[in-house]
Amino acid sequence: xxxxxxxxxxxxxxxxxxxxLIGQTSTxxxxxxxxxxxxxxxxxxxxxxxxxxxxxxxxSTEGKDCNDTLVISETGVNYLPEITVRFNVYYxxxxxxxxxxxxxxxxxxxxxxxxxxxxxxxxxxSHTDSTGTDDYNIKLSQRRSESVVKYLSExxxxxxxxxxxxxxxxxxxxxxxxxxxxxxPEGRQLNRRTELKIMxxxxxxxxxx
Numbered sequence: 771x772x773x774x775x776x777x778x779x780x781x782x783x784x785x786x787x788x789x790x791l792i793g794q795t796s797t798x799x800x801x802x803x804x805x806x807x808x809x810x811x812x813x814x815x816x817x818x819x820x821x822x823x824x825x826x827x828x829x830s831t832e833g834k835d836c837n838d839t840l841v842i843s844e845t846g847v848n849y850l851p852e853i854t855v856r857f858n859v860y861y862x863x864x865x866x867x868x869x870x871x872x873x874x875x876x877x878x879x880x881x882x883x884x885x886x887x888x889x890x891x892x893x894x895x896s897h898t899d900s901t902g903t904d905d906y907n908i909k910l911s912q913r914r915s916e917s918v919v920k921y922l923s924e925x926x927x928x929x930x931x932x933x934x935x936x937x938x939x940x941x942x943x944x945x946x947x948x949x950x951x952x953x954x955p956e957g958r959q960l961n962r963r964t965e966l967k968i969m970x971x972x973x974x975x976x977x978x979x
Contacts, residue, residue, distance in 0.1 A: 778791060810833075815842070856963050893969050895937055
């Protein structure tokens with residue numbers, strides 16, 4: 771059971787099929803939701819189905835008594851996790867073009883992960899260590915992110931699902947130097963990284979029978 775899944779209620783005009791949003795809620799800890807409906811109306815319930823087409827349920831209160839309770843059967847939805855995945859895409863020193871090893875990493879690690887969420891908007895974020903100026907590192911990391919996005923696009927991932935972002939040295943995950951001020955090569959290597967982050971999803975619809 772998924773909690774906090776958004777659910778919208780629309781009133782539908784029978785002749786024109788036009789709809790008006792009249793209610794919003796989300797599922798409770800048991801995956802349930804409820805709306806108060808009026809008699810002799812047509813409604814459409816839209817349930818967020820992360821990473822895939824949203825679920826649409828049409829129902830009517832025509833001929834129903836005001837005390838009736840309409841129970842909808844269980845609706846399966848997908849969960850869009852808030853995840854950031856770090857993967858090793860290595861570049862030549864001071865370069866942004868993808869090496870053959872980097873392409874292999876993308877093919878074997880990144881593409882299968884993206885395929886798990888076919889409707890997700892994905893950020894490809896690249897980071898550097900503290901070598902060089904802030905401005906230079908921002909530009910270098912942006913070009914590296916764009917190289918990954920370009921390669922993913924060539925592999926068939928729609929460009930509108932991909933966002934390239936260069937963070938430079940602004941978000942280190944390890945110290946670039948040791949407490950005594952000496953260089954920390956291991957820390958610098960950890961900071962030279964590319965990450966995948968799920969930012970949201972495109973709004974597509976699927977109608978349940």
